[in-house]
Amino acid sequence: MRAGFPVPPDAPPTADPLADPTDAADPGLRPDQLELIRSVKGFMPDDEGQALLGVARYAARSGLGPLLEIGTYCGKSALYLGFGAAPFRTPVFSVDHHRGSEENQAGWEHHDASLVDSRSGRMDTLPVARRAVEAAGLEETVVLVVGPSMVVASAWGQPLSLLFIDGGHGREVAWADYRSWTPKVAEGGYLAIHDVFPDPADGGRPPYEIFCAALESGRFQEVPEWSCGSLRVLRRPADPV
Numbered sequence: 001m002r003a004g005f006p007v008p009p010d011a012p013p014t015a016d017p018l019a020d021p022t023d024a025a026d027p028g029l030r031p032d033q034l035e036l037i038r039s040v041k042g043f044m045p046d047d048e049g050q051a052l053l054g055v056a057r058y059a060a061r062s063g064l065g066p067l068l069e070i071g072t073y074c075g076k077s078a079l080y081l082g083f084g085a086a087p088f089r090t091p092v093f094s095v096d097h098h099r100g101s102e103e104n105q106a107g108w109e110h111h112d113a114s115l116v117d118s119r120s121g122r123m124d125t126l127p128v129a130r131r132a133v134e135a136a137g138l139e140e141t142v143v144l145v146v147g148p149s150m151v152v153a154s155a156w157g158q159p160l161s162l163l164f165i166d167g168g169h170g171r172e173v174a175w176a177d178y179r180s181w182t183p184k185v186a187e188g189g190y191l192a193i194h195d196v197f198p199d200p201a202d203g204g205r206p207p208y209e210i211f212c213a214a215l216e217s218g219r220f221q222e223v224p225e226w227s228c229g230s231l232r233v234l235r236r237p238a239d240p241v
């Protein structure tokens with residue numbers, strides 16, 4: 001077992017995954033794993049990624065179900081989730097149509113021309129994400145699901161121990177993800193939302209709006225000690241709030 005990774009892989013599911021938050025605060029990433037993650041293109045700073053890793057570990061060992069991310073892009077956050085979940089043999093499903101969000105298209109702020117498929121002229125992040133998962137040795141853990149999140153949601157029945165929303169940030173897409181995916185979070189499971197900016201000067205509103213909606217719904221409570229930067233973490237309590 002690596003230093004700083006106190007939970008054995010065969011640990012039984014924890015009745016209350018929040019019983020020992022300090023346990024998840026120690027992510028235990030090896031330097032080579034961190035170096036690999038840093039080499040993958042994406043939009044997740046190290047500190048938010050480490051927070052996501054901690055939540056992934058808790059969710060994965062809870063026995064409540066698989067983890068699911070909306071918004072793979074090139075696989076950066078999927079690697080954090082995968083490294084957190086792999087020791088518990090809990091799968092991580094990462095959903096993306098791999099055509100990029102609005103802001104990834106040509107002429108927009110976050111466009112990367114190297115991610116355009118020369119044959120079709122369209123964005124295609126799938127080959128890059130697949131290579132990242134392979135390089136991380138996470139092919140048995142991180143399952144790339146290719147398609148529009150709404151289509152996947154329409155056929156998805158399994159309760160989730162962690163839902164991470166980081167897909168389209170436009171109002172319509174973000175709300176559609178919120179409405180169709182959050183009911184799939186298991187009781188006792190977690191909801192994480194990326195790019196939550198209370199101040200409009202810092203970023204777009206929809207992720208913040210759905211974060212507020214989750215709180216106001218009474219179905220989720222924030223776990224402030226796990227929220228980091230623009231990453232907000234909530235938990236669906238086992239009993240009604």
Ligand SMILES: C[S@@+](CC[C@H](N)C(=O)[O-])C[C@H]1O[C@@H](n2cnc3c(N)ncnc32)[C@H](O)[C@@H]1O
Pocket residue numbers: 041042043044070071072073074075076077078095096097098099100101125147148149150166167168169173
């Ligand atoms: C902000 S990026 C994800 C960043 C990634 N989580 C990371 O940490 O690097 C958003 C991704 O969501 C995808 N996306 C946007 N709308 C989508 C939709 N309706 N269905 C599936 N994927 C979508 C885009 O293709 C893009 O790759």
